[in-house]
Amino acid sequence: MKIEIQNLHKCFGAFAALDDINLEIRDGELLALLGPSGSGKTTLLRVIAGLEHADGGRILFGGEDASRLTVQERRVGFVFQHYALFRHMTVAENIAFGLKVRRGRERWPAARIAARVEQLLSLVQLQDLGGRYPAQLSGGQRQRVALARALAIEPRVLLLDEPFGALDAQVRRDLRGWLRQLHVQTGLTTVFVTHDQEEALELADRVAILNRGRIEQLATPAEAYDRPASPFVYSFVGAVNRLRGRRQGDRIEVGGLVLPPPCGPLPGGDSAELDVYVRPEDLRLGEGGWEAVVVDAQRSGPRLRVRARLQGGQGQEVEVELPVDAQQAHPPGSRVGLVPVRYGAFAGA
Amino acid sequence: MAPQTGGNVQGVIALDPPQLTMAPSAPTVGARPASPTSEPRWVQWLLIAAAIGFLLAFLLLPLLLVFAEALRGGIGAFLAAIREPDALAAIRLTLLVTAITVPLNLVFGVAAAWLVAKHEFRGKRILVSLIDLPFAVSPVVAGLVFILIFGAHGWAWPLIDEGVQLSLPLLGQVHLQLPKIVFALPGIVLATVFVTFPFIARELMPLMEQQGSDEELAALSLGASGWQAFWRVTLPNIRWGLLYGVLLCGARAMGEFGAVSVVSGHIRGRTNTLPLHVEILYNEYAYSAAFAVATLLALSALVTLVLKTWLEWRHGESLAATHRH
Numbered sequence: 001m002k003i004e005i006q007n008l009h010k011c012f013g014a015f016a017a018l019d020d021i022n023l024e025i026r027d028g029e030l031l032a033l034l035g036p037s038g039s040g041k042t043t044l045l046r047v048i049a050g051l052e053h054a055d056g057g058r059i060l061f062g063g064e065d066a067s068r069l070t071v072q073e074r075r076v077g078f079v080f081q082h083y084a085l086f087r088h089m090t091v092a093e094n095i096a097f098g099l100k101v102r103r104g105r106e107r108w109p110a111a112r113i114a115a116r117v118e119q120l121l122s123l124v125q126l127q128d129l130g131g132r133y134p135a136q137l138s139g140g141q142r143q144r145v146a147l148a149r150a151l152a153i154e155p156r157v158l159l160l161d162e163p164f165g166a167l168d169a170q171v172r173r174d175l176r177g178w179l180r181q182l183h184v185q186t187g188l189t190t191v192f193v194t195h196d197q198e199e200a201l202e203l204a205d206r207v208a209i210l211n212r213g214r215i216e217q218l219a220t221p222a223e224a225y226d227r228p229a230s231p232f233v234y235s236f237v238g239a240v241n242r243l244r245g246r247r248q249g250d251r252i253e254v255g256g257l258v259l260p261p262p263c264g265p266l267p268g269g270d271s272a273e274l275d276v277y278v279r280p281e282d283l284r285l286g287e288g289g290w291e292a293v294v295v296d297a298q299r300s301g302p303r304l305r306v307r308a309r310l311q312g313g314q315g316q317e318v319e320v321e322l323p324v325d326a327q328q329a330h331p332p333g334s335r336v337g338l339v340p341v342r343y344g345a346f347a348g349a
Numbered sequence: 350m351a352p353q354t355g356g357n358v359q360g361v362i363a364l365d366p367p368q369l370t371m372a373p374s375a376p377t378v379g380a381r382p383a384s385p386t387s388e389p390r391w392v393q394w395l396l397i398a399a400a401i402g403f404l405l406a407f408l409l410l411p412l413l414l415v416f417a418e419a420l421r422g423g424i425g426a427f428l429a430a431i432r433e434p435d436a437l438a439a440i441r442l443t444l445l446v447t448a449i450t451v452p453l454n455l456v457f458g459v460a461a462a463w464l465v466a467k468h469e470f471r472g473k474r475i476l477v478s479l480i481d482l483p484f485a486v487s488p489v490v491a492g493l494v495f496i497l498i499f500g501a502h503g504w505a506w507p508l509i510d511e512g513v514q515l516s517l518p519l520l521g522q523v524h525l526q527l528p529k530i531v532f533a534l535p536g537i538v539l540a541t542v543f544v545t546f547p548f549i550a551r552e553l554m555p556l557m558e559q560q561g562s563d564e565e566l567a568a569l570s571l572g573a574s575g576w577q578a579f580w581r582v583t584l585p586n587i588r589w590g591l592l593y594g595v596l597l598c599g600a601r602a603m604g605e606f607g608a609v610s611v612v613s614g615h616i617r618g619r620t621n622t623l624p625l626h627v628e629i630l631y632n633e634y635a636y637s638a639a640f641a642v643a644t645l646l647a648l649s650a651l652v653t654l655v656l657k658t659w660l661e662w663r664h665g666e667s668l669a670a671t672h673r674h
Contacts, residue, residue: 051566071569078570084563088585098571101581153571 001156002027008057017043019213032200033193035210041193050074077150081162085134092130098153120148140171160192234277241318243276256312273348280321282342289339418640430638438618439626447602450541458549466557492611499530532614540608545598552594589664600653
């Protein structure tokens with residue numbers, strides 16, 4: 001089911017939670033809404049689900065206007081951040097709930113409901129736990145029950161609010177792979193909200209990055225990482241060094257080095273001040289770049305993070321990511337040459 | 350005095366927790382405290398002795414005295430006092446009032462708690478204060494309010510005395526007349542409903558607030574109607590808390606004295622509830638009979654206490670996190 005969101009507005013008092021959101025979610029894609037807390041990502045998800053009303057704008061489900069539909073009529077599968085399982089019902093009863101509340105001709109016979117519940121239990125790999133209560137399950141198991149319950153009503157879209165937010169790191173990684181696989185199996189259009197960029201980049205087909213109620217960038221994970229559309233995306237997705245530079249014709253002078261523009265024309269109109277953004281892993285050791293002195297080095301798992309001070313310009317510090325074996329070769333105080341292989345430039349603040 | 354048994358029940362519970370937390374269980378020898386953060390042994394024992402002494406003197410002793418006094422004239426006199434027609438009428442009236450009051454406050458309480466806990470609106474704090482009003486207002490004042498409204502000099506008296514003629518568009522002439530309220534069953538029920546209103550609402554509010562509304566929203570997103578969400582999700586989640594509130598409400602309804610005393614008129618055999626009957630007997634120097642009837646109230650309090658303790662023990666986690674009662 002394709003979902004189109006047009007000019008969506010939503011205010012809480014004077015605070016604009018959603019500020020003119022336009023977004024097209026493709027049929028069958030797995031889309032991540034990524035942003036810091038307060039960016040409006042959960043509000044957007046709840047407005048799509050019909051759990052909250054927008055102040056303006058339209059939502060189309062498969063071309064049909066769904067803005068006026070109630071949450072029941074929208075038939076979306078919604079997985080809440082803390083799962084919101086019915087605590088007084090067993091796992092099987094939880095999953096059957098959406099089928100049991102149907103009335104009239106829509107109502108399924110009990111045997112068909114039971115068969116569907118069995119099928120869903122095996123889909124989420126909880127075959128033997130149908131008789132348990134939510135309180136007797138682990139976090140990861142509850143998550144899967146919540147998913148099965150949402151899938152039971154054969155939703156047109158699946159919406160997940162911080163699906164891995166309440167889980168341990170190890171369980172997160174396992175469930176992430178499992179959710180991706182489930183998505184491939186069901187082919188459902190799926191939108192999930194997260195504040196964890198790693199999760200969004202690893203799992204999603206496309207990522208919408210939100211900040212202050214606006215979509216800053218809508219792109220594939222690779223694009224979002226390699227070609228961030230704004231300084232916010234640069235700093236929110238991954239780590240980045242910000243360096244002050246200035247325009248020199250159609251080139252950029254930064255830290256005593258003159259660089260060609262990243263791609264396309266330079267931004268920022270006539271402003272002479274430019275900010276150059278370079279990721280730590282996009283700086284390579286070599287000649288022809290900045291001269292720098294190593295300040296210190298910090299080992300972080302498989303990586304080595306080195307802080308170095310540029311010798312040219314205003315002596316700004318940058319962070320560089322190097323292979324671990326570089327530690328001996330470049331002790332603090334030693335000189336290194338740093339070549340920026342990829343960077344972005346935006347108008348200076 | 351019997352009318353205070355409702356208060357006694359709450360007193361027992363209020364005193365329990367400190368007694369539990371102070372109980373020393375350390376095997377260490379001498380006067381050294383069990384752990385660096387606890388008091389010396391003699392302080393612990395002193396506090397425990399004080400608490401137990403207080404419990405004995407103010408709660409257990411009066412209860413025992415009630416039973417002792419009731420049985421002083423022998424079991425025959427005890428039974429005679431209870432089987433006396435006025436006593437039986439008082440028992441019936443008390444049960445009837447409780448049977449009307451509790452369901453009313455069940456509906457009001459659930460509705461009020463649901464409104465306050467699951468919704469945000471302007472004036473919410475004022476509404477919560479209003480719900481608490483019966484806790485703050487003296488029951489006698491509450492009773493007087495009903496006299497002022499429905500009594501022989503009250504605002505609504507013409508409605509009760511003569512009624513009013515209304516001409517409505519479709520029904521034509523309608524004669525509206527209220528039944529007698531003060532010095533009759535409706536007045537007693539009104540006064541009791543007023544006094545016991547907060548018990549169920551107050552019990553449910555923190556519980557429902559703590560549970561949030563995510564489960565209801567989940568039910569709606571799965572296609573349930575609001576009514577289905579309420580019956581299948583909201584109500585089962587609060588059932589033990591609700592039972593707890595009903596219990597307290599019922600105990601208070603049976604034991605209520607002040608407000609009922611003002612509106613009842615003390616008509617023997619007709620508007621006397623159990624607590625009022627006890628008072629009348631006592632004032633007439635029929636001590637044995639007074640205490641015999643009082644044992645009924647004391648027994649109802651004990652039953653309440655046992656049920657309440659069982660609920661707290663068995664379903665403590667599904668009751669509200671913080672108890673004020």
